[in-house]
Amino acid sequence: MTSHDIKTSKHKGKIPKISIKTVQKPSYIVEHSKLQRFDQKAIIFERVMWDSSWEGYKKRYDEKVLDVVTQGKDGYSRVDFALAYASWIIHDAFAGGFSWTKIKTYRTPVDNIGIDWTKTKHEVDDPQKTNAFIKRAAKLFGASLIGICRLNRNWLYADVKIPERFENAIVMAVEMDAGGITTSPAAPAAASTGVGYSKMAFILAGVGEFIRNLGYEAIQCGNDTALSIPLAIDAGLGELGRNGLLITPHYGPRIRLCKIFTDLPLKYDKPIEFGVKEFCKKCKLCAKHCETEAISMDNEPTFEVTCRSNNPGALKWYVDVERCYLFWWENGTDCSTCIKICPYNIMSAARINPSPREF
Ligand code: SF4
Ligand code: SF4
Structure with missing residues (x-):
């Protein structure tokens, strides 16, 4: 698509001007008296399994696949679903992607390994240099965007305990395939999503092991452990x-997010603003x-939640x-x-x- 196409499409008049500025404080507004650490049991996919008070209880959307395939709609064929299910395989089958400790490999120990040099800490004299090589590594493994911040423990899920020495968070975004996403809500879009999740597992394992080989600890997380967006x-x-969703200046919301918590000394990036809230007030697409x-x-964001899977305490459009989940169920896919x-x-x-900022 070209910028000309955009001006002639339904997006006419709805093209934001992007001017990025760094700011001292994150752009979200929270009311601390209402804010609480999110209970993982409230995640909508968890509620499908236990919340008998909700209409979506036990409605698993894969049970619709055969019905939907029979209807013969474009993007909902057996082939499309086979691809969408395959796209998740690395995410679902490779436990090393979400490891909190050194990843076990299939290789048996070999005799020619002497002292395990990875057990000593790489000396960090300048955290800025550490940032540079962590970001280069993350990019090498396939991350599209990388940012570093102090771990705000308000964003950990309620039942998660992480030792205080894990002070830092490396947050990574993975671009999803643009062409696949254009087919939403059909199954090729779900394949783009699944590939995004599978790539997360690969990137997390690579960056996590890199940190461990430097003598530090790494807790690799996908959607688990903490809220990724804040x-x-x-x-x-x-x-x-x-x-x-997180809107990035570089890919919009067409990304998946993952993160690593670590004791490796790092310098923090600053939050950014580029006018999303004001644009969203009018856009509503x-x-x-x-x-x-x-x-x-609604024109304005609010503190009022819409259902028990929302986490209260932030000013936003809930x-x-x-x-959303009930539509996925009807649709047979996400x-x-x-x-x-x-x-x-x-x-x-x-x-x-x-373009994404320099790494
Ligand atoms: S209102 Fe929705 S579609 Fe429009 S910019 Fe905001 S998030 Fe994107
Ligand atoms: S909120 Fe849910 S159902 Fe609605 S457009 Fe987004 S993913 Fe689809």
């Missing part, structure tokens, strides 16, 4: 959008195109993830329409967003 905002990767009206049409339609994504697919 950490990504803290680390300067983007701002929160109306669609409840994600809300208009959501098949199930799960996204708020997404009704119960409705949906990325609020990513596809977002002008920040459209711009990145047309390659008119700013």
